[in-house]
Amino acid sequence: xxxxxxxxxxxxxxxxxRPQPKPGFEPALPAAHNIPRAADGGIFNASAxxxxxxxxxxxxxxxxxxxxxxxxxxxxxxxTASRTQRNGGFSITPPTEGPLSSIDPGALKASGQSSFNGQxxxxxxxxxxGELSVTITEVRTNGTALLRGEKRMLLSQGDEWIQFSGxxxxxxIDEANRVISTRIADARIEYSGKGSIQRASREGWLLRFFNIxxxx
Numbered sequence: 182x183x184x185x186x187x188x189x190x191x192x193x194x195x196x197x198x199r200p201q202p203k204p205g206f207e208p209a210l211p212a213a214h215n216i217p218r219a220a221d222g223g224i225f226n227a228s229a230x231x232x233x234x235x236x237x238x239x240x241x242x243x244x245x246x247x248x249x250x251x252x253x254x255x256x257x258x259x260x261t262a263s264r265t266q267r268n269g270g271f272s273i274t275p276p277t278e279g280p281l282s283s284i285d286p287g288a289l290k291a292s293g294q295s296s297f298n299g300q301x302x303x304x305x306x307x308x309x310x311g312e313l314s315v316t317i318t319e320v321r322t323n324g325t326a327l328l329r330g331e332k333r334m335l336l337s338q339g340d341e342w343i344q345f346s347g348x349x350x351x352x353x354i355d356e357a358n359r360v361i362s363t364r365i366a367d368a369r370i371e372y373s374g375k376g377s378i379q380r381a382s383r384e385g386w387l388l389r390f391f392n393i394x395x396x397x
Contacts, residue, residue, distance in 0.1 A: 206331040206344050240358045241351050243317050248359045251311045258304040268294040313345050325350050341374035
């Protein structure tokens with residue numbers, strides 16, 4: 182009975198260890214405008230949704246949405262080669278007279294050699310394309326802003342989500358409030374999910390166990 186219980190717990194452990202979305206990607210809300218403003222004798226209030234004519238509706242404040250065009254494509258390759266070779270030998274010539282003259286000179290010769298030849302190649306290609314709408318969570322004094330957001334999709338065979346964060350120049354955001362991901366600094370993109378399809382793409386717990394202890 183105890184062995185059966187352990188087997189059930191071990192079989193269920195991969196499902197319990199499903200990856201979950203990281204917190205901290207909730208949409209940023211703009212500052213409330215109902216806060217009383219200190220009396221300064223003026224009628225104009227720049228904090229009450231003011232937008233200059235030259236700015237228009239371009240995103241520039243905390244809480245404004247921005248569409249990120251994901252156009253990431255990275256290709257890496259690496260090749261190494263190494264070869265070494267070493268030879269050595271020695272010989273002793275016995276005297277022609279005396280008790281050692283009967284020694285065969287060929288028995289006093291020795292030689293050795295060693296060689297090594299190794300090669301290695303590695304390559305990887307990754308690409309992601311799509312669109313993701315995020316919000317401005319912080320505006321900095323140097324004209325940059327912090328973007329952060331996520332998209333979650335509930336499908337019939339599981340859940341999927343994509344999370345994005347990065348720093349963008351406000352001048353790089355176009356009139357349609359779009360920006361290419363290659364112009365975003367410190368970009369972090371995470372695409373993952375959970376469900377039956379994700380579990381089917383992972384090795385079973387028994388196979389992972391034998392892969393750990395296998396010496397081959």
